[in-house]
Amino acid sequence: MTDRIAVLIDADNTSHRYAADLLAELAKFGRPTVKRAYGDWRSDSLKGWAAKLNQHAISPEQTMAYTVGKNSTDSALIIDAMDLLYSGNVDAFAIVSSDSDFTRLATRLRESGKTVYAVGRSNTPQALQEACDRFIRLELLDSAPEDIAAPAAPEGAASADAPALPNLQSLLTRGVNNASDDDGWVSLATFGNYLRTTYPAFDPRSYGFAKLLDLVQAQPFLTTEGSGNAVRVSVKGRTTTAPAKKVAAAKKAASKKPAAKKDPKK
Structure with a gap:
């Protein structure tokens, strides 16, 4: 039986140019039945996602920054993930972000018996990479342009240096x-x-x-x-x-x- 995968995208932290490639990569492991992207869609920085949402049937989830310095996108994504966990309608989760704040979420989902994929840039903190069943580097996706500028990382997101590859x-x-x-x-x-x-x-x-x-x-x-x-x-x-x-x-x-x-x- 094919796994049903919930794909939860931190749009604030992920370039829209990877949309097609990351979904194609995840399709190797199951069927993405839930596809949501989180961010403040009033922001000019997310305009590139507009066409991708319709093209790939991704549901936009509006998040509002009620307080300066607080990342409401993270909170909304985490709450939805837990709702999906208890719904029993998905078998696996794909957290698309380079933000270490999702480390505990990945651990919690795995503790509940769910398979967890994390999809992020090569400089995603080691903690998040190790917290999932499989970490997928965005830069390795075949057709993704190598000159994509990384979005401005929110507080707690990936550090500047990528974790070194093991010998x-x-x-x-x-x-x-x-x-x-x-x-x-x-x-x-x-x-x-x-x-x-x-x-x-x-x-x-x-x-x-x-x-x-x-x-x-x-x-x-x-x-x-x-x-x-x-x-x-x-x-x-x-x-x-x-x-x-x-x-x-x-x-x-x-x-x-x-x-x-x-x-x-x-």
Whole structure:
């Protein structure tokens, strides 16, 4: 059954030019049944969102700044998320923002058994990236222009510096070692799930590869075998004699079987 995803967009904190790409990316994981964008639509800074709302059937949610310095957009998005949680009509949430204020919301939704995706810029605080099941970097979406100027970040939003990517060799080697079976091999699918579970921001595109298999096969310290859906990964040099021992044991057992008795009538 396809997951029903509630897509909640912090329009104050996200460029409208990513609208089509982020929805296409989220469609890989389920069906966006709720699509809402939050912001003060009287502001000139959100004019670019106007055409995108109709084009992608996104409902605009008006928020009002009643007090200077307070972000009413965050509050409205959080309240709606909790209402949707208790409605039981969605299976997953996509929080589209680079604002660390949504970290606790992501944690709370996951505690209730919901899958949470966060979609934000590369400089989204590590806390929010780690609080979700998967973090999707806006800059990695295929057709998004690279020269998009980031919206002015509200207080508590992303810092200027993006969290550093983990060392690739260390990440992949540790992943294979932890996820592999006794013979040192792990299926590519299991390996990918392990990486995304332990590091929600992991994405082969961050390292210049479209797919995990392409990334793995380009690493001199990893080796693969099989094809299609049966590809397995192992660390080069991590040899094990487990399969050979199994074969030898089977041959030995076979040699010990008593010879078949001859039929005296023949």
